[in-house]
Amino acid sequence: MTEKRVHRPRRPRDTAPLTADARPRLATGVVFERATDDAVWIALRHGVPTSRVSLTVVELLRAMDGESALGDLHRRFAASQSFESFVSLVQRSRACGLLEGGARTMPGRVVYRPPFTLQIATLRAPTFFGGVDRMIGPLSGRAVLISVAVLLVLGVAAAALQAGELLDVLATPAPIAGLVCLVIVLSFLTLLHESAHGVTLTRFGGRPRRAGVMLFYLTPAFFVDVTDGWRLSDRRQRVAIALAGPAVHAVTGAIAMTAALMVRQPVAHQTLLLLALSCTGVVLVNLIPFVRFDGYIALMSALDEPNLRSRSVRDGADFLAHLLFGGPRTGRSVKTWWSVPFGLASLITPAVLVLFAVDRISRALAGGGPVLGLLVVGLEATVFLVGSVVVARALHRVLRSGVSAIRFTSVCIALVSGIAIAGGTISLPVSATFGFTSHVDGVVLVYAGETIGTTVPDGAHVVLMTNGILANIPVGDGIVRPRRSESTTVPLDAILPVEADGARIPAVIVAGVDISDETDDLPTAGQARVALGTRNLWQTIWASAVLSPLSSLRDEK
Structure with a gap:
């Protein structure tokens, strides 16, 4: 027996700007139930609570049948409020997935x-x-x-x-x-x-x-x-x-x-x-x-x-779009003076947390050999690609909001040019990270593995530090002196912020260190940072994020 399938036209998502002629529709699977407080109702989407609303809002949402114009609904339910405030409420409902055009996919496994x-x-x-x-x-x-x-x-x-x-x-x-x-x-x-x-x-x-x-x-x-x-x-x-x-x-x-x-x-x-x-x-x-x-x-x-964060992020994004690209002004989703600052902080904080995590992981694994170097670069590449996609989608949304294409293009070019020029003119100190340990003929710089591709310049200044799990405290400094490379084994804490009695791992001695001031507090092993001069911002990022982690691979080739 052949199964007959009925093909129904797919209803387009209502993502157009909300105007007086718009005809919003309550999303499929949305129901309302009374909370313990008679004045409050719970809006549920496929059985999952999304927000707490008043009885008036419930009646408004139930009246959104795809046929009634938004202007008529405003006069019927909120004539004493401005149309902008009314639209803001409808936008919040759509963002929660209560109306067609909002988020539809419910969380699953x-x-x-x-x-x-x-x-x-x-x-x-x-x-x-x-x-x-x-x-x-x-x-x-x-x-x-x-x-x-x-x-x-x-x-x-x-x-x-x-x-x-x-x-x-x-x-x-x-x-x-x-x-x-x-x-x-x-x-x-x-x-x-x-x-x-x-x-x-x-x-x-x-x-x-x-x-x-x-x-x-x-x-x-x-x-x-x-x-x-x-x-x-x-x-x-x-x-x-x-x-x-x-x-x-x-x-x-x-x-x-x-x-x-x-x-x-x-x-x-x-x-x-x-x-x-x-x-x-x-x-x-x-x-x-x-x-x-x-x-x-x-x-x-x-x-x-x-949905405080998503609504305030929308307010912050709308503020930036209007400020930079002349985007249309919209009513605030969160009716407070701090909505825009909170939204901007909510945009910036995740990026800061991710960059901090990547930086700390990179420093902890620095000098750990080719395998850990590949891991660091792979992590950095993933973060860069995901960040690029997020920025590209945000710009695409701004362009679709109806801003002037000429202004959008001009501002984007100006921003990219400004960032490129700033990165090329800002100078930063560059350093390479190694381990150090005491040797028969003094303090030496070491690198995990069997080969080392980073050249350590003779006479460079080196700072010796503790190899802490979250912090590094300077314990001495000195000058790099030339020394023939050779394979050796070093304590675990010369490479990683971990110590174990008697545990040693293979490493390469890459240079010696003439200590400036002898000190009795110098640990037997730790982390060393060698000054490599100054470079512009882009060169610094490239050297620290790519060249340094992959240095051992370059030499193996």
């Missing part, structure tokens, strides 16, 4: 969200967190808050007593045994962090719809979808859901900092301090409100402004 987020999820999260909630049983919220506050106070006091040791911990190589334990504990804490979101939402009566693992801004992590929290009428509950995750890291960091006061065994003491500092860093980063971290979710919940 595998989701990619540009520019740097990939999620792999299970859809059975409600069952799991419901079971965890039943296991926990009755628990007083006040008792939890008091316990957390006491632990945090103890942690802050312990940190003050150990302030002098904290920088040293970041600037010295981590013991490999402690580092392995640290990675395991932090991975487990990340799981607890996300589980805390889901358990708290479940405790308040919500349902975490998805949970899983993701690659978030080049970092692997777990995640839990708590959008169902918008069903809760109490803002404090929604804020508590967002902050439950950072609270896990904050409490763990406080406990680790307090325990470090009592545990004086060197490896355990250093590992506890690293754990406390790592947890503190996680909390601080999570509270950044300009990226979709927990701090942003808490702020959005406290203000009761769904």
Whole structure:
């Protein structure tokens, strides 16, 4: 039997500017349900809450049948408001996917969200967190808050007593045994962090719809979808859901900092301090409100402004488009004075975080040989390509918004020319990164592997530093002296910010160092940076991002 298929014409997406003659239509799969507060309704798309709206907005959206003109709907539902404010509300609804032309694809098991987020999820999260909630049983919220506050106070006091040791911990190589334990504990804490979101939402009566693992801004992590929290009428509950995750890291960091006061065994003491500092860093980063971290979710919940970041980013992008290209003025999606600054910060912060991560990874793996060099260059190339695509799409949207093609082209040429000229005229110091270690005939510069392609100029100034896991402290300086290259083995912390008793790896001696001032504090191994003069910005980026990581490959050829 032959199956007969009925071909229906695909409805075009309504992405045209909203005018008085526009006829918006409620998207398929959108329903509304009353929240616990009779004055508030929840808009759901395919069963997933997207925003909290009033009854008037519900009636307006239900009246959008694709036949009624926007001007008529304005006079019917919001005659006392300006048409610009009314259009802004409709735009927000379309951006949430409530109207045709907005986002349609609902999150499933595998989701990619540009520019740097990939999620792999299970859809059975409600069952799991419901079971965890039943296991926990009755628990007083006040008792939890008091316990957390006491632990945090103890942690802050312990940190003050150990302030002098904290920088040293970041600037010295981590013991490999402690580092392995640290990675395991932090991975487990990340799981607890996300589980805390889901358990708290479940405790308040919500349902975490998805949970899983993701690659978030080049970092692997777990995640839990708590959008169902918008069903809760109490803002404090929604804020508590967002902050439950950072609270896990904050409490763990406080406990680790307090325990470090009592545990004086060197490896355990250093590992506890690293754990406390790592947890503190996680909390601080999570509270950044300009990226979709927990701090942003808490702020959005406290203000009761769904999709705050995407709406403010749109306001910031519209501001830039109007300022640079003469784009049309549109009503602000977020009716606050800080909408544009918040949106611009939300555009810039992800780029800064990614560049910082790439720079730190590149420095940590510098001098690590051809394999790690290829890894660094591959990471840099991926970030560059994704960033280029994001910028190209943004410019394409600006061009389609109706700006003058002549002005658009002129501004783009002026911006590219200005950046190119600035990069060619700004001079920056250039340095090459090596390891150093004590040898039978003094301090020598080393490079991991069997060959070295970077020429170390004789007489160049070299700064010797600790090879810390997050910081490098200068411990001496000197002048490069010529020396015949030879293969050797060096301690692990001469190449990587990790130390292990007796562990040595193959390396090449590339030069000697005449120490300027002899010091008893010079470590047996560490990181060295050799000054190579000054170059313009583009030459500096090319040398540090490409030539230096691939130097060993050039020589092998």
